[in-house]
Amino acid sequence: SAVISQKPSRDICQRGTSLTIQCQVDSQVTMMFWYRQQPGQSLTLIATANQGSEATYESGFVIDKFPISRPNLTFSTLTVSNMSPEDSSIYLCSVLTGGETQYFGPGTRLLVL
């Protein structure tokens, strides 16, 4: 298994500003992901965070809006840029261990006013 922590756990932001979310894992993992979960909805994959190279974004998500860094095998950040109320969601960091089981962090609850 993997123990994942995220910072901040929640935040309230003004529209037009940016927020960077940090994800720390207690062991080295090859694959890290960022998900979004809007109220009452299931999980939507934003991107795969690749160590040492640019993240791989899913359809509908772009680097200018959601820049991602992955400087090493235990840490990643997701920035939500130029926020609008539609960005209000839970943002989840996730890792894949042994190529099989996916574990999730506790999430960052974001409210944009």
Next chain:
Amino acid sequence: EDQVTQSPEALRLQEGESSSLNCSYTVSGLRGLFWYRQDPGKGPEFLFTLYSAGEEKEKERLKATLTKKESFLHITAPKPEDSATYLCAVQADGGSYIPTFGRGTSLIVHP
């Protein structure tokens, strides 16, 4: 395209009233099927992985089963603390390891 459909969307039970949640899936080849529990405002918590038809896994009041087309999460004599959203996900053979998630079943157990 891989698809996962969970039913019902919501389920209300009385404490002690056993029931089952369904996860139907379409995938070219199944590598693994996963069940998660998610409490409001928190990240999903891993419960089980099932790999082949006929496999069963148990944890306390929960038992997950798998056939070639669907999986069931059986909840025996549930308690109010079992209230949560239960998510199902499938991982396809070959290619990406990224699972496809269903929309979840919201379970409320009344005392």
